[in-house]
Amino acid sequence: MAIKIKEFINRLKEYNTTWKTEPRSGQLHSISVLFDTPDQIIEAAKATANAGYKKFDVFTPYPVHGMDEAMKMKESKIGWIALLAGITGAITALLMIGWMGGIDYKNIIGGKPFFALPGSIPITFELTVLFSALVTTAAMVALFNKLPWTSNPLHETPFMKSVTSDKFGLVIEAADKHFDERNVENFLGQLHGHSIEKVYYPIPDVGKTKTPVFDLKFMGVIAVTAILTAIASYAVLNKVLYTQPFNWMWEQPRLNPQAQSNFFGDGFGMRMPVEGTVARGFIPYEYKGMPDSVIKLLANPLALTEEVIQRGKVKFDIFCSPCHGYYGQGDGRLKGQFPNPPTLHSEKVRNWQDGNIYNVITNGQNVMPAYDKSVAREDRWAIIHYIRVLQRSQNAKDTDLEGK
Amino acid sequence: MSFDSTYTKELPLVESKTSFSEIDNVIAAPMESKPGKTWFLLLALSVTMLLFGAVCLGLTFWFGIGLWGNNQPVGWAFDITNFVFWIGIGHAGTLISAILFLLRQRWRTAIARFAEAMTIFAVMTAGIFPLIHVGRPWLAGYLLPYPNQNNVWPNFYSPLMWDVFAVSTYLTVSFVFWYIGLVPDFATLRDRTKAGIKKALFTILSLGWRNSNRHWQHYERTYLILAGLSTPLVLSVHTIVSFDFAVSVIPGWHTTIFPPYFVAGAVFSGFGMVSTVLIFVRKVFHMEHIITVNHLEKMNKILLATGSIVGYAYAMEFFIAWYSGNPFEMFVFINRAFGPYAWAYWTMISCNVIFPQLFWFKKIRRAIPVTLVIVILVNVGMWFERFVIIVTSLHRDFLPSSWGMFVPTLYDTGILIGSFGLFFTLVLLFARTLPVISIAEIKAVVPGAQPTHKHHTNGQH
Incomplete structure (x- = not known):
């Protein structure tokens, strides 16, 4: 196995060297001739075109005026590509703006219509230019000139090195219909040029492997690049972007509820309101510490409706039932973790006025804490209505069964 | 490149009759020799500036x-000033390569080539500023209309878009x-280079260009089309940049003169920068016979013309402020000229309007040291x-209670210095790695480079 790989690598190395060796061993590609001045090359091009050759080409270090006519070439049609691409760009832009702003995500901006042509013109113009420029360039390179093509037989010849510097060259290709090696050589000899040379195809001797894509080095580089790209993309997208300074506003310099803070002496993030602070719309409870006889004058402001009773039930079940039980019998679900309160159906409680119950809920009694902070005032009154319903249900008289 | 020169009589574009291979040698010389001390010194300087800005x-x-001096009411300050400045610098390149091409200005x-490279570097530098201005530049991708998780499309009617x-x-x-x-030049360089990575790079970059006339034909037509497309494009870019201001309702910004005024200013500043750099380049790389005094003189004429247009715009702004009868508009302009x-x-005013007027004198136009001083002043x-347009229009809002002052912090200044560092670093690297003058194009304008067409004209050459 190891020997086979070694052999394979050697073959690839040979491939790389034979490609560049001179003289080349392949078929004849063309015959080339060089000239020194632009006047000479123009004359030579005219003569070649007049002699009926079609597959010939002129190579000049810069575009020479009048060469297109001398070679009898048709005008370039690339302008049409530019026009079509530009129109495509304009239509794309208008459809994009129209669909995105006018159909898919309608948003009123400055009272303008969802699709406004005047405001769309700048972007339409830019995309027209962008499409036209990119497509025309790509078409020039790939479609019209058949590039990139770095393995043309003319590359790496003395001829090519001259015409990219200071000489003017002419080439007649072997693929031409009228090509005859001797005739062409004679013809080129009459053109007052010099350095007439035959250009051959190089034959790459690569054994059984035809394509250099399988070069181990090449594949290795591709594999390493792929792995590095993957690691880098993962790191950037999943790690780097979520570290400082890339701030997604998830972490902000502020105090969260229930969070610790070293800023305050007591270590709490949440603060109590300043002593004596009165919330907006808050009416202080005036009966605190007053005798029951005064408190009982406090009347329930809520009308006795089914809605109120339902609200009272919800709040009772949430706040009162853990200790008092769902029916107020003092059989809460705390199972001895907290002392069970007495039943709400005692004579005492049944005879209490609403005001007395309200006072107990608001300020607490014995071990029961005050609920003024956690149960809203109206809800306390609703709870009282519900307690009355419970008391009535638990102490129903026989006469209650009689219909009205 | 294909046009007839017989109808104008011009000064020679390249001094003395230079052979083609000599052109290759001169232009490739900076790429094929080890850079001198001057180059390293300049690179060290610009990289230091760049690093300072980067920090x-x-x-x-x-x-x-919050590290910047921006505040209420001056929410746009150095960042947007630098953005508009660098975008403006970029305009000279396209003007030279596209508009002057269409106008058959063979000089x-x-x-x-150099101006085009400067365009790209300047636009790259400029592009940094709107991104950092938004505060969290890593979210800038949301500017592009692609279907993202927000299910929102950008507002296409905003000048910022x-x-x-x-x-x-x-x-x-x-x-x-x-x-x-660059493609034909890469082909020339490919064939000059013997072997190695350089050769491989030039081979790839040249796309296998062969200087074939069947290719030149499409190439030249494409070049012409690109020039034709770039011309309205370059005008549109600074027009749209000026819309950032003109479409708002801030006194001092809300004026219809802004688009042409900005475009002229952009060309003016761009030519200033191109001149500044070229004066050094031609000296350091011994290209005085290719970038001649005639070139600098012509650029000075353009500076004079655009500088005068800019001066006219300054005057017209004041006139309109008075003529409109709008008290806010009047206040802004009086405050501009006589305020803090x-x-x-x-x-x-003195750098843009007064000093360039010296270019009316031919002696000054052709005196390189004086030109250098004036073009730096233009920059x-x-x-x-x-800075004046942005800060003076903002710093005194409608209510005196909203008046404030903008004072740049170290970070503002540092980023400005860094932008110059980036630009000049790129320019210096470019000057050593790519042909700074178009080899193919310069060959085409050497005396005797084009056929005499004996058969149909008696033309001169």
Whole structure:
């Protein structure tokens, strides 16, 4: 196995060297001739075109005026590509703006219509230019000139090195219909040029492997690049972007509820309101510490409706039932973790006025804490209505069964 | 490149009859020789500036743009000033390569490549500023209309959105234009280079270009089309940049003169920068016979013309402020010239309007040291123009209770210095790695480079 790989690598190395060796061993590609001045090359091009050759080409270090006519070439049609691409760009832009702003995500901006042509013109113009420029360039390179093509037989010849510097060259290709090696050589000899040379195809001797894509080095580089790209993309997208300074506003310099803070002496993030602070719309409870006889004058402001009773039930079940039980019998679900309160159906409680119950809920009694902070005032009154319903249900008289 | 020169009599574009291979040698020389001490010194200087800016920018990313001097009411300050300044610098390149090409100004050949490169570098530098201005530049991708998790499309009727399209199109098209111009030169360099990585790179970059006339035909037509597309493009870019201001309702910004005024200012500042750099380049790389005094003189004439247009715009702004009868507009302009930022205003006026007027004298146009001083002043003046437009229009709001002052912090200044560092670093690297003058194009304008057409004209050459 190891020997086979070694052999394979050697073959690839040979491939790389034979490609560049001179003289080349392949078929004849063309015959080339060089000239020194632009006047000479123009004359030579005219003569070649007049002699009926079609597959010939002129190579000049810069575009020479009048060469297109001398070679009898048709005008370039690339302008049409530019026009079509530009129109495509304009239509794309208008459809994009129209669909995105006018159909898919309608948003009123400055009272303008969802699709406004005047405001769309700048972007339409830019995309027209962008499409036209990119497509025309790509078409020039790939479609019209058949590039990139770095393995043309003319590359790496003395001829090519001259015409990219200071000489003017002419080439007649072997693929031409009228090509005859001797005739062409004679013809080129009459053109007052010099350095007439035959250009051959190089034959790459690569054994059984035809394509250099399988070069181990090449594949290795591709594999390493792929792995590095993957690691880098993962790191950037999943790690780097979520570290400082890339701030997604998830972490902000502020105090969260229930969070610790070293800023305050007591270590709490949440603060109590300043002593004596009165919330907006808050009416202080005036009966605190007053005798029951005064408190009982406090009347329930809520009308006795089914809605109120339902609200009272919800709040009772949430706040009162853990200790008092769902029916107020003092059989809460705390199972001895907290002392069970007495039943709400005692004579005492049944005879209490609403005001007395309200006072107990608001300020607490014995071990029961005050609920003024956690149960809203109206809800306390609703709870009282519900307690009355419970008391009535638990102490129903026989006469209650009689219909009205 | 294909046009007839017989109808104008011009000064020679390349001094003395230079052979083609000599052109190759001169232009390739900086790429094939070891750089001298001067180059390394300049590179060290510009990289230091770049690093200083990078540190200031890094700190800005870390702590936020509160490090800058921006405040209420001056919410736009150095960042947008620098953006408009650098975008403006970029306009000279396209003007030279596209508009002067269409106008058959063949003298552009010697300076076009360098100016195009400067366009790309300037637009790259400019592009940084709107991104960092938004505070969290890593979210800038949301500017592009792609279907993202927010299910929201951008607002296509905002000048800031137009900016995104205009600047990115401009950068792309400028780059393509530049690269297409480089392809034949890469072919020349490929065939000059013997072997190695350089050869491989030039082979890839040249796309296998063979200087074939069947290719030149499409190439030239494409070049012409690109020039035709770039011309309205370059005008649109600074027009749209001026819309950032003109479409708002701030007194001092809300004027219809802005688009042409900005375009003229951009060309003016761009030519100033191109001249500044070329004066050094031709000296350091011994290209005085290719980038001649005639070229500099022609650029000075353009500076004179655009400087006068800019001066006219300054005057017209004042006239309209008075003629409109709008008290807010009048206040802004009186405040500009005589308020707390009057020093900036008069710096701008003297650098942009007064000094370039010296170019009316031929002796001054052709005196290189004087030209250098004036073009540097033009750069300073044009930076101050953007500063004046932005800061003086904002710093005194409608209510005196909202008046404030903008004072740049170390970070503002550092990022400005860093932008110059980035630009000059790129310019210096470019000057050593790519042909700074178009080899193919300059060969085409050497005396005797084009056929005499004995058969149909008696033309001269």
